[in-house]
Amino acid sequence: MAAAWIPVLWLGVGLLLLPEPAGCEGAVPIAITCFTRGLDIRKEKADVLCPGGCPLEEFSVFGNIVYASVSSICGAAVHRGVISNSGGPVRIYSLPGRENYSSVVANGIQSQTLSRWSASFTVTKGKSGAQEATGQAVSTAHPPAGKRLKKTPNKKAGNKDCKADIAFLIDGSFNIGQRRFNLQKNFVGKVALMLGIGTEGPHVGLVQASEHPKIEFYLNNFTSAKDVLFAIKEVGFRGGNSNTGKALKHTAQKFFTADTGVRKGIPKVVVVFIDGWPSDDIEEAGIVAREFGVNVFIVSVAKPIPEELGMVQDVAFVDKAVCRNNGFFSYHMPNWFGTTKYVKPLVQKLCTHEQMMCSKTCYNSVNIAFLIDGSSSVGDSNFRLMLEFVSNIAKTFEISDIGAKIAAVQFTYDQRTEFSFTDYSTKENVLAVIRNIRYMSGGTATGDAISFTVRNVFGPMRDSPNKNFLVIVTDGQSYDDVRGPAAAAHDAGITIFSVGVAWAPLDDLRDMASKPKESHAFFTREFTGLEPIVSDVIRGICRDFLESQQ
Known part of the structure; x- marks a missing residue:
């Protein structure tokens, strides 16, 4: 039939x-x-x-x-x-x-x-049958001869002392070739096994670097070592140039998201395997990774010999890509043979949380206070544009009780704390409060306002581990001295960005701004010109933060 x-x-x-x-x-x-x-x-x-x-x-x-x-x-x-x-x-x-x-x-x-x-x-x-199923393990399929199929266990917690979200960035270029590629996968599998992968321990994913990067699997695809090992085994060799920089940048920007399993407060780590040397620029990728709070480790294998150095774009590529050039984040193996002895030392590094210095970023480790001019010369409609400028900067940062913190003070001759650093711990609440700030109207005493903010807003945060920033937005000349209060703020460790509009004197802006003055003082003739300055201030905050961490 x-x-x-x-x-x-x-x-x-x-x-x-x-x-x-x-x-x-x-x-x-x-x-x-x-x-x-x-x-x-x-x-x-x-x-x-x-x-x-x-x-x-x-x-x-x-x-x-x-x-x-x-x-x-x-x-x-x-x-x-x-x-x-x-x-x-x-x-x-x-x-x-x-x-x-x-x-x-x-x-x-x-x-x-x-x-x-x-x-x-x-x-x-399927077809209905007489047998009834339960949530408990019952015999399934045919086990191998002489073996009994084990119960499928619940997801295990894993090594709770080694919490990290790790991307293994493996070399899939023609540099490494098929044979060494398989040896590399074996080594990565051993590292993954020793880490103690589990729901409450390390989570791992895999990216392959070649002509174009390919994310093989994400952090939340597998939460048991057995499944991770099987997934690593399934990864095929791609070939092409070793565009490690391109792959690292892609991993930093696309791999670590909430949708793909990244966990709040857990160190983000990329372990980059390089057989020989990268065929593209890796320095910029290292900078991007640091800005995204990713701790980059480089595992280099078979360093270029003297005769090959002429083909290497940058012989210091390891030092420029790692999280910190202090020896902790770089790891060398002479070749892919007999690598078992290198597994444990690498795992110990990956589980040393206190050394993950790049977990702190400009987006999650700053206190930013906005000092907003509410004088009569601004006007209500322009005041709204100033608040939009403040909101566009604030929403870039990872605001939380353990992350970035935002405060705002409005000033005329008087000062009014709109909200302090500890009042709101979510981005949604902070942005809502900024939108609802009421325009005061009055004179302009910027110096007094700076002193007020340093004393009442930054004062209670003196023990905070975050770096402090003050962004001043004003449209006119102050009736009091700004140089002395600004200098006192600088001495207190507060970095000042001054943003002037319309009739704000350039001398006042420069006197208030931190050094170098040209990258901390901004001016626009119109209030609509505030929008392009948003990205300049954000980049400046990140630049200053990174420099403070060196």
């Missing part, structure tokens, strides 16, 4: 025609657990029975319609709409591996992206 075929829609490809399993009518489905994966079922097609009440948030699902075999079968079935969370029969079909498993939200489950996997499966509605 000819086999029947079941059509299954595969987005972006068309229809998959799956054979109806012959002779399966009335067969008892295999009872599985919530977390049984496709790779645990060693059949081309099988009927399984999913339990009810599985926690949706704990499902690991990769792809959409066609799922990577590392995915939970029951999770895929709920995601696909084949069953509800009440459980039920599911038919699973094994499929070849593929590239680019997509991320889709469906039926309460957010599937994850995966760049490549060696095997796949899809699911359809």
